[in-house]
Amino acid sequence: MWSTAIGSDCHDHPVPVAVVSRPIELRAITRFAAAVAERPAGLLLEGEAGIGKTTLWLAGLERMRAQGFHVLSARAWEAESVLAYGTVADLLADVDESRFAALPEVQRVAADRVLMRGAGGGPETDQHVVAAALLSVVETLAADAPVVIGVDDVQWLDPCSQTVLAFVVRRLRGRAGLIATERFEPDHTPVSAWLQLTQPDAVERVRVGPLSLGGLHELVNQRLGRALPRPTMVRIAEVSGGNPFYALEMARAVGTEPELPRTLAEVVRNRIADLDDDPADALLAAACIPDPTVDVLARATEKTADAMAEMLEPVEAQGIIEIKGNRVEYAHPLLARGVYAEAGAARRRRMHRALAQVVDAPELRARHLALAAARSDPEILHALDVAADAARTRGAPAAAAELVELAMKLGGDTPSRRLRCAAHHFRAGDTDQAYVVLAPAIEQMKPGTLRALARNLLAGIWIYRRSFGAATEVLTAAVSDAGSDTAVLIPTLLLLSFAQANDGAYAEALRNAEEAVRHAEKLGVDVLTSQALADWQILSALCGNGFDEESLQRAVDLEDLGVDVPIPFRGHSAAAQVLAWAGRLDQAHEHLQVVRRRCLDRGADSDMLFIAVWDTLINVWRARFTDAAETAVDAMVRAEQMGGDHGLVIALTVRGLVSAYTGKVDQARADATAAIEAADRFGSAPLAEWPTMTLGFIAVSQGDYHRAVTDLAPLIEGVGQLRSMEIIKAAFVPDAVEALVALGRVDETPRMIEALEADGRRLDRPWMLAMAGRCRALVLAAGGDVDAAAEAARRALVQHDRMAMPFERARTQLVLGQLLRRQRQKQSAATILTEAAQTFELLGSPLWSERARSEIDRTTVARDRATVLTPSEQRVAELAASGMTNRDIAAALFVSAKTVEANLTQIYRKLGIRSRAELGRIVDGQR
Numbered sequence: 001m002w003s004t005a006i007g008s009d010c011h012d013h014p015v016p017v018a019v020v021s022r023p024i025e026l027r028a029i030t031r032f033a034a035a036v037a038e039r040p041a042g043l044l045l046e047g048e049a050g051i052g053k054t055t056l057w058l059a060g061l062e063r064m065r066a067q068g069f070h071v072l073s074a075r076a077w078e079a080e081s082v083l084a085y086g087t088v089a090d091l092l093a094d095v096d097e098s099r100f101a102a103l104p105e106v107q108r109v110a111a112d113r114v115l116m117r118g119a120g121g122g123p124e125t126d127q128h129v130v131a132a133a134l135l136s137v138v139e140t141l142a143a144d145a146p147v148v149i150g151v152d153d154v155q156w157l158d159p160c161s162q163t164v165l166a167f168v169v170r171r172l173r174g175r176a177g178l179i180a181t182e183r184f185e186p187d188h189t190p191v192s193a194w195l196q197l198t199q200p201d202a203v204e205r206v207r208v209g210p211l212s213l214g215g216l217h218e219l220v221n222q223r224l225g226r227a228l229p230r231p232t233m234v235r236i237a238e239v240s241g242g243n244p245f246y247a248l249e250m251a252r253a254v255g256t257e258p259e260l261p262r263t264l265a266e267v268v269r270n271r272i273a274d275l276d277d278d279p280a281d282a283l284l285a286a287a288c289i290p291d292p293t294v295d296v297l298a299r300a301t302e303k304t305a306d307a308m309a310e311m312l313e314p315v316e317a318q319g320i321i322e323i324k325g326n327r328v329e330y331a332h333p334l335l336a337r338g339v340y341a342e343a344g345a346a347r348r349r350r351m352h353r354a355l356a357q358v359v360d361a362p363e364l365r366a367r368h369l370a371l372a373a374a375r376s377d378p379e380i381l382h383a384l385d386v387a388a389d390a391a392r393t394r395g396a397p398a399a400a401a402e403l404v405e406l407a408m409k410l411g412g413d414t415p416s417r418r419l420r421c422a423a424h425h426f427r428a429g430d431t432d433q434a435y436v437v438l439a440p441a442i443e444q445m446k447p448g449t450l451r452a453l454a455r456n457l458l459a460g461i462w463i464y465r466r467s468f469g470a471a472t473e474v475l476t477a478a479v480s481d482a483g484s485d486t487a488v489l490i491p492t493l494l495l496l497s498f499a500q501a502n503d504g505a506y507a508e509a510l511r512n513a514e515e516a517v518r519h520a521e522k523l524g525v526d527v528l529t530s531q532a533l534a535d536w537q538i539l540s541a542l543c544g545n546g547f548d549e550e551s552l553q554r555a556v557d558l559e560d561l562g563v564d565v566p567i568p569f570r571g572h573s574a575a576a577q578v579l580a581w582a583g584r585l586d587q588a589h590e591h592l593q594v595v596r597r598r599c600l601d602r603g604a605d606s607d608m609l610f611i612a613v614w615d616t617l618i619n620v621w622r623a624r625f626t627d628a629a630e631t632a633v634d635a636m637v638r639a640e641q642m643g644g645d646h647g648l649v650i651a652l653t654v655r656g657l658v659s660a661y662t663g664k665v666d667q668a669r670a671d672a673t674a675a676i677e678a679a680d681r682f683g684s685a686p687l688a689e690w691p692t693m694t695l696g697f698i699a700v701s702q703g704d705y706h707r708a709v710t711d712l713a714p715l716i717e718g719v720g721q722l723r724s725m726e727i728i729k730a731a732f733v734p735d736a737v738e739a740l741v742a743l744g745r746v747d748e749t750p751r752m753i754e755a756l757e758a759d760g761r762r763l764d765r766p767w768m769l770a771m772a773g774r775c776r777a778l779v780l781a782a783g784g785d786v787d788a789a790a791e792a793a794r795r796a797l798v799q800h801d802r803m804a805m806p807f808e809r810a811r812t813q814l815v816l817g818q819l820l821r822r823q824r825q826k827q828s829a830a831t832i833l834t835e836a837a838q839t840f841e842l843l844g845s846p847l848w849s850e851r852a853r854s855e856i857d858r859t860t861v862a863r864d865r866a867t868v869l870t871p872s873e874q875r876v877a878e879l880a881a882s883g884m885t886n887r888d889i890a891a892a893l894f895v896s897a898k899t900v901e902a903n904l905t906q907i908y909r910k911l912g913i914r915s916r917a918e919l920g921r922i923v924d925g926q927r
Contacts, residue, residue: 050245132603210242376411
């Protein structure tokens, strides 16, 4: 048993275990400490006001400090819930200054702003950056010793602090955890639903129960220095329900009041009822501000600091407050709430007006002015606007939105304030509230820049909801509103091109991107020019025009990594995509890592999903399947954290793709199917394209060409509408051609092969030319021109040598090996097939390794075995048993139909059978 135990919330000092025992709660804290020493863990202590949560919490933190843990703690108060980052500031205040020096600049600036150490200058920040900074600090500390984040009374967390903590606890890794308390209110949903670790069962919730009669007796005896008669204690226990705070206050009343108070509210009221006006004013002031000090209370009540300290001494002696240095703290939050509630409305307004003149923070000053107001006042509205701007500068958009809403409620409901308020909500991630605030205001706005900005924001909300058609409609109107204001017109055109591209209108999107570039070049603002060039290059490639090397490089060179730009419009992001499509995968990876580092520094969740997806695709194309599997897992984690179908679709897509290449067929099919279903729910056909490609690839990998064509049918049917043969749009083509050729449907392949050849030559794309060569080889072989087919395969390998895609190179080697065998160049065939097999094995692709080994066996097998099937006969038998016709089998194996007939005759003779039905039963029995 510990050397401390738990009594009530109203005292910081540990209580000897012999006096008060909380065995259930203490065991939970012991389990938490043991877990944090090894892995992420969480503990939430729930209970009614005054039940003893804080004392348990404090004792737990003290125990973990004694064990050498790093402890970051904060006690949220009701008055603090209005101050942005109040709790986060307390947590960071426990961190040694040297720890901040190692943070990336943007995180260091964010931490300084939270700690009020200078908000001017430096890169733009927001709550995601603050969260990333706190997480970086925790991870750094955890390298030395386990880290515990302790938060008391999470129900009073300010919105910004809650967002930050939710971000951090979901990403805790290694030896780190959070222990928190929450006031339990019957019939109220707990506010701590945000408290989720990566493993949901890693958070234990413990209801703190009442103390026993014996525990209450010992508590009263220790705290008040006197023992009460047992009948009195029984009555106190009954009325208080075992609540320590309630019981102590009732015990204080024994002998001084005619009867025991009957409610907790009456207890609090009795404690403060006899205070003189001056101490009562000081206590009211302390209840109104988050960090009361003797100096501030003195200035608010027009007294000297010495006089205030002297006046508060008797109040402290009564156990209502504690004075720690210059700071004044209530012994229990209920006392602060009682003081504020008992003061009349007029008295509260007077105190808020006085405090507005003495507090330094613009946010607090504005709030006090607002709470002091009984009617609209230009000075107050101006103060709220200034405070909102200050909150935005500190990276607290939720607080900024709340301040603007206060101004609107006080008579300042104007279209411009609604636009600012909605923008703050949107930046804080509350798109629904942004829409509610913004939508009614647009119709009240006159044509011009303000309405263009409002429509841009509304379109951003629609884009967030993936309603690209609605966004396009709004942005088309915004272009007219922007008129000649190019600083507004350029981002409007960029958003419009983005919405149109995602709605499939690539030609219109490209035209608007080009228009944005034209205006940006005239305006000469680097950050806008970079975005316009990046968007233009992406759309140019998607429209089949490739990209311009010089323009792409300018987009990268002009990008300002310190400015928060949407990821589709970043120079490095665009470079990563188009270079990957061009087969320059190592360069693409380097650009992606620049974007990744910036997103990590800024805690950009949705952007990190983009990074994880593209990292996975590039690693798949480079055939680095182990790395791809790791980034695919990261994509799934981030998609689950974000919620919604959009992130889930793309995360399932890339995870299924990796599984397909590594032979995990069931997992691959399940993920691809789930991704297609989610895309259907989401109403986005383009999102279903890649998982459809995965299904086709799996079927081809297994040699199931009927299924491959069925799976790829939607893409094959739409091939005529493809504007670009870049890998991002046409990766399915090689699989479709192989399957169609194998099924004898050669006449359906020319337009696909010719498109690859034409775009490949025009754009000098090695992937297109290599795939066209391999596909051409398959078609020529099916037509019996084996020599021309082999030459086409060799030309394809020359293109493979220009790019780092070893898996695709091995597939082409596999085709060439089959053709060399048909040319009776068995030694050369065996050599190249062996190289292909070794590549597949080295890459970790078992399905294709097996196919290559089977081809090797067919090439080198002795022909004098008469009693068992040769590998080539075994392959014919399996395909015949699957239901394929002789013509289909001939196309799949690059042999003539007569050869298939001869093989089947030999197979029937060896096996002593006469029909395909018997063959099917034998093959099934071998599986």
